[in-house]
Amino acid sequence: MLDCIVKGANVVLRDRVQIADIGIRDGLIVQIASELPVPSRTTIDASGLYAMAGVVDAHVHLYEPGLGEWEGFDCGSAALAAGGATTFLDMPLYGQPPTASAEALRIKLAAARTIGSHIDYGLWGGLSADNLEELEPLAEAGVIGFKAVMSSTGHEEGGFRSVDDVALFEGMKAISGMNRVLAVHAESEEVVSALTGKLARRKPRMPRDYAAARPIAAELDAVRRALLFAERTECPLHLVHLSSPQAIDAAWEAKMNGLNVTVETCPHYLVFTDEEAERLGTLAKCAPPIRGAREREGLWARLAEGKVDLVASDHSPCPPWMKPEAGDDYFAARAGISGAQSMLELIIDEGYWKRGLPLPLLSKVLSEAPAKRFGLLPRKGRLAVGCDADIVLVNLDAPYVLRAEQLLYRHRHSAYAGRRFRSRVVLTMNRGKVVYAADTGIGTAREGEWQRTAAEQKRRRKLI
Numbered sequence: 001m002l003d004c005i006v007k008g009a010n011v012v013l014r015d016r017v018q019i020a021d022i023g024i025r026d027g028l029i030v031q032i033a034s035e036l037p038v039p040s041r042t043t044i045d046a047s048g049l050y051a052m053a054g055v056v057d058a059h060v061h062l063y064e065p066g067l068g069e070w071e072g073f074d075c076g077s078a079a080l081a082a083g084g085a086t087t088f089l090d091m092p093l094y095g096q097p098p099t100a101s102a103e104a105l106r107i108k109l110a111a112a113r114t115i116g117s118h119i120d121y122g123l124w125g126g127l128s129a130d131n132l133e134e135l136e137p138l139a140e141a142g143v144i145g146f147k148a149v150m151s152s153t154g155h156e157e158g159g160f161r162s163v164d165d166v167a168l169f170e171g172m173k174a175i176s177g178m179n180r181v182l183a184v185h186a187e188s189e190e191v192v193s194a195l196t197g198k199l200a201r202r203k204p205r206m207p208r209d210y211a212a213a214r215p216i217a218a219e220l221d222a223v224r225r226a227l228l229f230a231e232r233t234e235c236p237l238h239l240v241h242l243s244s245p246q247a248i249d250a251a252w253e254a255k256m257n258g259l260n261v262t263v264e265t266c267p268h269y270l271v272f273t274d275e276e277a278e279r280l281g282t283l284a285k286c287a288p289p290i291r292g293a294r295e296r297e298g299l300w301a302r303l304a305e306g307k308v309d310l311v312a313s314d315h316s317p318c319p320p321w322m323k324p325e326a327g328d329d330y331f332a333a334r335a336g337i338s339g340a341q342s343m344l345e346l347i348i349d350e351g352y353w354k355r356g357l358p359l360p361l362l363s364k365v366l367s368e369a370p371a372k373r374f375g376l377l378p379r380k381g382r383l384a385v386g387c388d389a390d391i392v393l394v395n396l397d398a399p400y401v402l403r404a405e406q407l408l409y410r411h412r413h414s415a416y417a418g419r420r421f422r423s424r425v426v427l428t429m430n431r432g433k434v435v436y437a438a439d440t441g442i443g444t445a446r447e448g449e450w451q452r453t454a455a456e457q458k459r460r461r462k463l464i
Contacts, residue, residue, distance in 0.1 A: 002030070002040040003432060006391060009046035011383060012053070012359045014368070022051060024389040027431035032385060046393055049426055050359065053367040053383050054086025054119075054390030055344050058374060059183075059240055059264065059312035061336070065111040066096025071317040071410045076340070077117040077448060079408040080315075081436040084344040084392035084425045086119050087371075087380050087451060089144050092126035093153060098160035100126040102137035109450060116446025119430045120390075122374065123450070127171040127182065129161040135171065139178040142452040144374050145238070146175055150222045151187040151287070162189065165225065172235035179453070181262075181374060182230075183238040186222035186247070187214060187288055196331070204328035207278040211289040213331075216244045219288050223247045227254045227261065236260045238373065241314045243269045243288040245298030252307045262309040262373050265299050267346045268337050268415065270311070272296070282323040282333035283415040286314070300350075303365065304357055310369040311347060315340035317409050338414040341407060346416070348394065348423040375453025389432035398424040408442060 006022040011032065023031035023038070031038075057080060063070040080088050090108075092099030099105050108123060125143035127135065135146065148171060149162045163171065168184075175182050195213040199205055223239060227250065230237040239251055242265050251263045268286060273293045277284040284290060302308050316336025323333055339346075347366060351357040371381025379388045401420050404412045428436040435443050 004042045005040040009051035024432045049393045056370040057088040058370040060088040061316040073115045075410045078442045079341040081118045083341040086390035086430045089122040093160040100131045101134040102141045117448030119448045145181040147183045149185040151189040172233040176235040181236040188218040188221040191218035239263045266314045287335045313340040313343045342416045391429040393427040
């Protein structure tokens with residue numbers, strides 16, 4: 001007997017969409033067929049809905065331990081589940097302490113297990129200016145990969161520190177032998193600090209000034225340096241939240257020359273333009289900044305061509321007082337966009353409905369590609385027999401306007417509040433259990449499990 005059948009869905013597979021039933025037992029997909037005439041404890045009628053692999057959001061900033069009042073595992077994972085995510089990878093920057101040592105990882109993992117997560121999660125470790133000796137213990141302890149920032153983090157004293165060229169190069173040499181990926185925030189600190197300094201006395205300093213201080217040239221300069229270091233060290237490289245097609249092209253050229261590199265962009269770069277960002281004010285402030293319409297369309301073109309490996313939310317929330325609505329200094333507001341709950345619906349609206357991109361491609365960049373890059377295949381990222389039953393049901397044509405009170409973040413503000421969506425997440429299943437339904441809301445159970453790379457989990461099973 002099956003535990004559950006998801007019946008009559010338009011199932012988004014790797015190369016096609018077909019109407020089928022999905023059979024689930026013990027948290028795994030055990031059958032996908034046009035019809036499953038077998039007994040089941042429960043049946044979910046998915047007629048007219050689209051079943052996609054649960055989103056694997058590879059770039060999320062929650063603030064445990066220590067800053068859960070900004071965003072914690074409870075509310076952050078709830079928002080992710082409501083957006084169709086079934087796994088997230090939490091960045092190391094903003095916890096207290098940041099996840100730059102094995103002891104800090106232990107503290108974060110204890111917080112995750114104590115508070116609980118509605119969906120599965122992995123944890124990034126940090127490469128900072130002064131923790132080279134901690135990288136191997138972090139890898140052995142189970143981090144999914146490492147994150148480094150090439151521009152100032154804003155937390156250089158007592159927090160997560162950015163890397164200079166020496167620290168980045170030495171870190172890459174160390175990581176290259178650990179079977180882990182290094183994710184890099186690529187903006188040139190030299191360029192950004194110099195241009196910001198020139199604007200120090202300008203009043204008011206507006207969104208256009210912020211964008212001018214962090215130009216595409218700053219991103220491209222840092223990307224090229226990271227690519228060069230990765231080539232020399234043979235370190236697997238992942239370039240996060242790229243905002244320009246020029247940076248995508250530089251990485252693609254390196255990949256075509258044999259470099260082990262992947263790239264990521266984010267919904268805000270695929271949805272907004274610099275003009276819209278100026279209208280939205282500090283809610284749309286992020287680093288790198290949102291670019292113009294030409295850059296946005298260039299990103300979509302490269303995604304369609306297969307040059308963008310994955311899309312991640314870069315969910316980076318904060319209390320409202322850090323995002324003042326008005327003022328004469330845009331630079332003073334905190335950078336970061338709250339967007340994890342809206343990512344899947346945004347990509348379907350903008351990619352499928354507006355630009356005609358096929359759903360298997362969109363599912364690939366949201367689910368399969370991040371699962372593959374960060375070692376979570378074969379369990380995560382696909383709708384296939386033997387995979388975890390991580391399933392999101394979507395009504396492709398269910399228009400609604402997102403209201404602030406529908407957001408599940410700790411602080412209910414977002415650049416997407418007030419936006420009209422065409423598609424809507426109806427239900428999210430994590431390992432065969434319903435964790436969110438549009439009609440009943442988020443479930444009460446927090447049974448998400450810590451995910452390590454498939455190779456790491458296999459190694460640990462052998463040791464046991």
